[in-house]
Amino acid sequence: MQDLTYQLIFYFFAAITVISAVFVVFSKNIIYSAFSLLFTFFGVAALYVFLSADFVAVTQIVVYVGGILVLLLFGVMFTNKVTQVQLKTDVFNFIPGLLIMLATLGVILYTFLTKATWKLSDQHISESVVEEIGFEIMSTYVLPFEVIAFLLFAALIGAAYLATYDKKPTEK
Amino acid sequence: MLPEIGLNHYLIISAILFSLGLFGVMTRKNAVVVLMGVELILNAANINLLAFGKYNGSMQGIMFSLFVIVLAAAEAAVALAIIINIYNTFKTVDLSEVDTMKE
Structure with missing residues (x-):
């Protein structure tokens, strides 16, 4: 049985993951996007720990935060001129993109929460x-x-x- | 009392991450930010794999997510090399302006 602390910590990390992911795609500044991607990766790693996949969580931190994020930052630095003060990125098709995003989210959540009947196994993975x-x-x-x-x-x-x-x- | 954390909580988070990544891929002009959207989608897929793996009680989800992480690393390295080549050729990484195979 889960106690309240477990649930609160779960919701905390879930909020970090979702909010920083929102910031990644909605921020106009590429550097801000890259750094909030850091928080997304850490939040996802914490969720992996909740899913009792601690090895995958450590791998996520080593590979994503230590490797891919540094590569992305290098990519941002390489592909912008130094004289260009603000690293802005343009957005196009904002309204259709937003509509498609909300439609996808709605369809997936509707299917998951009402239509799908997952048959869960009796034994869950609960230790390392x-x-x-x-x-x-x-x-x-x-x-x-x-x-x-x-x-x-x-x-x-x-x-x-x-x-x-x-x-x-x-x-x- | 809050409801017990179950499979649906993880599925909701991964659905949100997936649709946000899709939005980033569809609407951003900068190639690096498109790559960040792809990483978000891969993370969403990994959460799904691990959640189903946990509630299935088998090791398949964990093994598959490890392979996904390795493929994501390979993909990021190659994609950034390609982006740097695009920048050297076109002097921009704006995907709307990159519309020819050579300069």
Whole structure:
């Protein structure tokens, strides 16, 4: 049985996640978007802990906050001129986009809350699963593990090759 | 007394994150912000996978979400390399102005 503290902490992290995600997409300043994405990633990691996936939560912090967010910030810095004081981004199709967003949200929530009848299993995951993750990776998922390792290797080499600074400027 | 935290709470959060990411992808002109929208969508998918995995009692959701995180890292690296190339070619990352394959 859940006590009130558990629920309050859950709602706190859920609020952080949702509010900062709203700020990511509605903020006009790209730097503000990137930094509120940080709070979204932390909030999602906290929700992973609530879902008793602590290993995934730590992976989320290491990979997203430590890797992807830094890459995104580098992307923002690289693709804006230094003289350009404000890093504004334009918005187009605002009203149709807002309508489609609300329609998608409405349809998904309506389906989830009224139509869907999920058959929940009797045993839930409720303790740490780090040990089982190790067993699963080395037994059931050994082929996907190797394939995804190779894919990551290829993607990183490809990214480094694509982003190489070209010393000889191409003829205009 | 608040209602007990169950599957539906996580599904609602992931639906909100997904639609916000969709909104970002659809309406933003800057390519980097579009990439942030894609990351939001991937996070929403991960919350769904983990929530169903927890209430199913199996390991499949957790394993799948780990693979999703690895793919997101690869995708972000390649996409940012492409964005930097676009910037070097067109001197802008405004997606409305990038409409030719070469300069």
